Amino acid sequence: xxxPKPLVLLALTSMVxxxxxxxxxxxxxxxxxxxxxTGPVEIRYLIAQPEDTADLNLIKEDIKQFEAQSxxxxxxLDVLPTxxxxxxxxxxxxxxxGPDVFAYDTGPGFAGALAKAGLVHDLTPAxxxxxxxxxDFAKERVTFDGKLxxxxxxxxxxxxxxxxxxxxxxxxxxxxxxxxxxSAAATLKEGGVIPFSVNDKDAWPGGHLLSMALSSEVGSDGxxxxxxxxxxxxxASVVKALQVWADLADQKLLPDSPTAISYDNGNALFYSGxxxxxxxxxxxxxxxxxxxxxxxxxxxxxxxxSKGIFSGGLGGGTFVSAxxxxxxxxxxxxxxxxxxxxxxxxxxxxxxxPAYPVDTSGIKATPLFTQILDDTAxxxxxxxxxxxxxxxxxxxxxxxxxxxxxxxxLSGQSTPEKVAEQLQKNFKKAS
Amino acid sequence: xxxLAGNAPLVTRRAQRRLGILLVIPVSLIMVFFFLLPLGNxxxxxxxxxxxxxxxxxxxGLDNFREMFADDEVWHALGNNAVWIVIxxxxxxxxxxxxxxxxxxxxxxxxxxxxxxxxxxxxxPVAIGIVWGWIYxxxxxxxxxxxxxxxxxxxxxxxxxxxxxxxxxxxxxxIWSYTGFAVVIFVSALRNVDxxxxxxxxxxxxxxxxxxxxxxLPQIMPVFLMVLTLTxxxxxxxxxxxxxxxxxxxxxxxxxxxxxxxxxxxxxSRISYGTTLALLITILxxxxxVGLNKLQRRLSLQGTGA
Numbered sequence: 001x002x003x004p005k006p007l008v009l010l011a012l013t014s015m016v017x018x019x020x021x022x023x024x025x026x027x028x029x030x031x032x033x034x035x036x037x038t039g040p041v042e043i044r045y046l047i048a049q050p051e052d053t054a055d056l057n058l059i060k061e062d063i064k065q066f067e068a069q070s071x072x073x074x075x076x077l078d079v080l081p082t083x084x085x086x087x088x089x090x091x092x093x094x095x096x097x098g099p100d101v102f103a104y105d106t107g108p109g110f111a112g113a114l115a116k117a118g119l120v121h122d123l124t125p126a127x128x129x130x131x132x133x134x135x136d137f138a139k140e141r142v143t144f145d146g147k148l149x150x151x152x153x154x155x156x157x158x159x160x161x162x163x164x165x166x167x168x169x170x171x172x173x174x175x176x177x178x179x180x181x182x183s184a185a186a187t188l189k190e191g192g193v194i195p196f197s198v199n200d201k202d203a204w205p206g207g208h209l210l211s212m213a214l215s216s217e218v219g220s221d222g223x224x225x226x227x228x229x230x231x232x233x234x235x236a237s238v239v240k241a242l243q244v245w246a247d248l249a250d251q252k253l254l255p256d257s258p259t260a261i262s263y264d265n266g267n268a269l270f271y272s273g274x275x276x277x278x279x280x281x282x283x284x285x286x287x288x289x290x291x292x293x294x295x296x297x298x299x300x301x302x303x304x305x306s307k308g309i310f311s312g313g314l315g316g317g318t319f320v321s322a323x324x325x326x327x328x329x330x331x332x333x334x335x336x337x338x339x340x341x342x343x344x345x346x347x348x349x350x351x352x353x354p355a356y357p358v359d360t361s362g363i364k365a366t367p368l369f370t371q372i373l374d375d376t377a378x379x380x381x382x383x384x385x386x387x388x389x390x391x392x393x394x395x396x397x398x399x400x401x402x403x404x405x406x407x408x409x410l411s412g413q414s415t416p417e418k419v420a421e422q423l424q425k426n427f428k429k430a431s
Numbered sequence: 432x433x434x435l436a437g438n439a440p441l442v443t444r445r446a447q448r449r450l451g452i453l454l455v456i457p458v459s460l461i462m463v464f465f466f467l468l469p470l471g472n473x474x475x476x477x478x479x480x481x482x483x484x485x486x487x488x489x490x491x492g493l494d495n496f497r498e499m500f501a502d503d504e505v506w507h508a509l510g511n512n513a514v515w516i517v518i519x520x521x522x523x524x525x526x527x528x529x530x531x532x533x534x535x536x537x538x539x540x541x542x543x544x545x546x547x548x549x550x551x552x553x554x555x556p557v558a559i560g561i562v563w564g565w566i567y568x569x570x571x572x573x574x575x576x577x578x579x580x581x582x583x584x585x586x587x588x589x590x591x592x593x594x595x596x597x598x599x600x601x602x603x604x605x606i607w608s609y610t611g612f613a614v615v616i617f618v619s620a621l622r623n624v625d626x627x628x629x630x631x632x633x634x635x636x637x638x639x640x641x642x643x644x645x646x647x648l649p650q651i652m653p654v655f656l657m658v659l660t661l662t663x664x665x666x667x668x669x670x671x672x673x674x675x676x677x678x679x680x681x682x683x684x685x686x687x688x689x690x691x692x693x694x695x696x697x698x699x700s701r702i703s704y705g706t707t708l709a710l711l712i713t714i715l716x717x718x719x720x721v722g723l724n725k726l727q728r729r730l731s732l733q734g735t736g737a
Contacts, residue, residue, distance in 0.1 A: 087697045090483050113700065117484035201592060203680060257589020259681035260569045269570060396699045408682035413594050 040072040041329045046089065046099035048082040052287050058349050065345075066336045073329045075101075086110070093119040093321055100324040101333055106141045106150060106317045109395040114319070115144035121320040122147045126331045132338045135380045138355035141314045141392070150317035151334050152355035154283075154346075155376040157310040158208050158389050161270065161278040161288055164295040166193060174297070178244065178304045185253040188276045197275035198245075198254040198410070199266025206406025207391035207399060208311070209279060212301035214241035215387020216308030223388045233423035240304075242416035246409050259411045267291075281389070282372045283315060286351040289366055296368050312379040312386035313393075314355060347373070355380070394427070401426040470713075476706040483702045495707040505708065508686045511598055515687060516666030518599075522606045523662055524655075527613025532643070534614070535621045545618060548611040556608070560675030563604040567591050567676075591677050594684035601676050601685060605669070613658050620654035621647070653727045660723040667716035688712050 045063070050056050056079065063075045078099060080088055085104070092098035093114065104111055114120045126132075127148050138152035167173070167184070170191050175181040185195035200206050215223055218237045225231040226238070248254050255261055255269065263280075270278035271291040278288070279301065288296055300308040318337060320330045336342060343358035351369050353376045360373055378384030391399045401422045408414030439447070477495050481488040499505055534544055551559065566573050569589035578586050590600040624647055632646045648655065670689030673679065679690035686694075688708055696705025 087483075090700075094484060094486075109700075113482070113484060117486075119484065201677075201680070203678070255570065256587075257569045257592035260567070260589030260592025265568065265570065274570075400694075400699055404680070404682045407680055411592060411594050411681040411684070413682050413684065 040074070041326050042074045042076055043100040043324075043326050043329050043333060044076045044078060045333070046078045046080065046085075046102040048085045048103065049079050051284070052290070054290075055286075055350060061349075062342070062345065065342075066333060070329075070332060070336070073332055075333065090114075090119075093323070096323045098321040098323060100326050100330045101318060101320055103153065103316055103318050104150075105392060106152065106314055107392040107394065108144075109399065111142065111150055111317060111319060112144050112395075115147065115149045119322050120149045121322045121324060121327060121330070122149060123151065123320065123331070123334070124148045126334070130331070130335045130338065132335070133356045134338075135355050135357075137380070138314050142317050150319040151338065152314050152317045153337075154315040154352040155312065155355050155379055156282050156315040156353075156389070157312040157372065157375055157379065157386070158212050158281045159279070159298055159300045159310045160212070161280065161284065162297050162299065163270070163273065163276045163292070164297045166273065166276045166294065167297075174299060174307075175302050176307055178302045181302050182247075182251075182253075185248070185277075186251070189253055193273075194255050194269060194275040195253045195277060196248065196255075197261075197266045197269040197278045198248070198258045199261035199263055199269075200259045200407050200410050201262045201265075203403040203407055204391065204399075205263055205266075205280065206403045206410075208281060208389065209245055209406055210241060210402060211311040211388060211390045212279060212308075213244045214238060214390070215311040216301050216303035216306075217241050218387075219309065220385050220387055227388060227390075227393050229427065233427050234420045238420045238423065239416045242406070242409060242419055245406065246416055249410050249412075254410070257411070259407050281315075282376070283352075285369055285372055289368060298368055298371060309385050309387050310375060310379075311389045312376065313389045315352075315392075397426045397429055398423065473706050473710055476703045477710055479703055481702045482700045483696075484700070488703070491703070495704050498704065499707055499711065504683060504686065504691060505688070505711075507683065508688045508691045511685065512667060512669070512687045514598060515602060515605075515669055516663060518602055519605055519609075519666045519669070520659065520662040522602075523609045523613045524658060526606070527610045527658070528617050528655075530610070530614045531617030531621055532647075534618050541618075545615055548614040550611065551608045552611040552615075554608070556671040557675050559604060559608050560672050563607075564591065564676050567600055592681050594681055597677055597681065598685045601673050604676065605672050608672070609662065609665075613662075616654060616658055617651065620651040624650045653731050656723050656727040656730070660720055660727070663723070664716045664720050667712050667719075 047059065050059065060077060063077060067074050089098065089102060089104065098119075104114070106112075111120065124147050127134075132151065134152055135155075138155070139148060142148055142150035142152055166188070170187055170193075172184045172187055173180075175184055188195040198205075198209065200209070214226075214237065217240060218226070222231065222237060226233060226235070231237075249258070255266075255275065258266075261269070266275075267278060267280070267284065267287070269275040271288070273294065278284070282298070285298070300310045302308040318334060320327065320334070324330050338354075338356060340358065343354040343356060344360070344363065346352045346354055347358055347360055347365075348363055351372075353373060357380070365373060375384070379386050390402065394402075401419075405414060405419030405422055409416060409419060478490060478492060479488040480491045480494075530548060534541060537544065565571070567590040569575060569587075569592065572590075574590065575587040578584065588596060591597050628646050628650075629642055632642050637645065668689060669687055670693065673685055673687055673690050674693065677685040679686040679694060683691075688711060692705045692708035692712070694705075695701045695708060
């Protein structure tokens, strides 16, 4: 019985090598001495694929603009599909081969997790050095364990885009409360139009559906209490907000099988005029104006008693890898992104609203974008009442339960009560 | 029992041993790098709590395995795997064998037929998933439009968003994709079937099912078992086409162990638990693969088959 011995040895050796190799090379500790690059240097900048190719071209244009004034710093742009970004980025950062600068979500399950593992560079000294005028609420979203680890990229709000022409044609006014919205939807359905282009095949839009209905129902104070854990997620208000979408589905006021429709196809339903309302975020304003051949309005999701409030907040942020060998160049790139000129360019070209004050006087903006600019300015100033986009404030387990829960409601597999229970269970687990 | 090697001179035996080792090295290296090392990694991950980021994950012993057996979604996903294994194995084999039998006697254009049937198999699963996703689209999809044109509006639905139908809709796509492989393999096997035996059975009055069962199938049994093994094991490890078409949704309705494992590992950053689930696929599928392989070998040694 000599033959099996080499095989057993081979297997054992492999296992030992595996043990040694599993977590090796992944030291997440930030190097103690900041490394400074000198002379011509190229930094790698990783972003998620924008919704529209035109936006990607604008980002490339922006990079060229930076390079023209950077004294030798060049930027290599890497673009990944949004759904792959997280996995690939984490793997790259752990292996020490990550990008120098990357765009990523700011929530505790995203940048927070990277910060906890020491994979992102502490930008607190850079904030002091460059005096970046980021809004306080936005700074809070990129602060973990007292360290500012990112630069907030843009302010967004979630609400309902609606086809103004179609509303006028059907004699429908802007809904003043939830009852009005339901009546408008019924009228639209009778007129052969799909009232809402709700789509949830991708699951994540479900978080926005809950965010907008819940924010309007409980207001910003109520959202604060839910996010902080003071109010449980089994609260009647949460069940009621989920029930709104269950009712809309039951009354066939959504497309048939919304869980079979992707985000892009849902938007296409709205652009084509087949659907009258598109519940999503202000990031789609530019694409909407590019594609819709009708006048578009943007309203908050109404509450049972009022016009409701927008769910607002931070869209994402830009971060620097803790293992970057080109920290000064990376910070120089961030500083460029925080400049007033670049902020104005961002508003004008990308319709992306930076998380710092930008002089928008004289900017050519459509009425739709002007309204979004005004609204988001109120978020920044803290002068308006705004709800939250929940998924950027909660962790993966909660988001997963929320996304699947809303899918379950829309596909008739679950009830608002059961989903609320799951939300609470996962919220507690995260705590 | 005396062997040639046993009777050979010592120098020759040494040379043979060296040659043997030399020939085994490439396969051994492949085994080490592509099987043993990943398996070792998986075993290590399954006993720690690794989130994909931390460099020093805590040791948790068998906690991941305990959680797995108590996890309702694991049993639900296994149920979907079972549906996939049964339908996804039987359908391509039955349809593939039927088409192969029809093509058996075809002389003119047989290459073209085989090419047409085999083509879906060589297409990337991701491309197949995307294209069939368009076909199933509830608003713009060809399937619903065709049903509407035929007056079958009642059958129109959001195929991939309907929890009752979604898994079967994806299965149809997988069967379409895989049947061509079975066709080509069975057509090749049928070429080695002794036609004289078939003719003799026909003269003796055997009808078509009898000829298939008693004359043809025994002759192609090893090939039949090979196709059976591949489809069966594929049913345990199915991932890509479901991931592309539904992502395991809506609300886990089409989850199989493969998609659930991915979801846990890469969407919830629970690499260790995801790996434990992946090990379950291995543990479940290996006995089937080994059993069928042994049966195939025994039949080959008995001289049965094409």
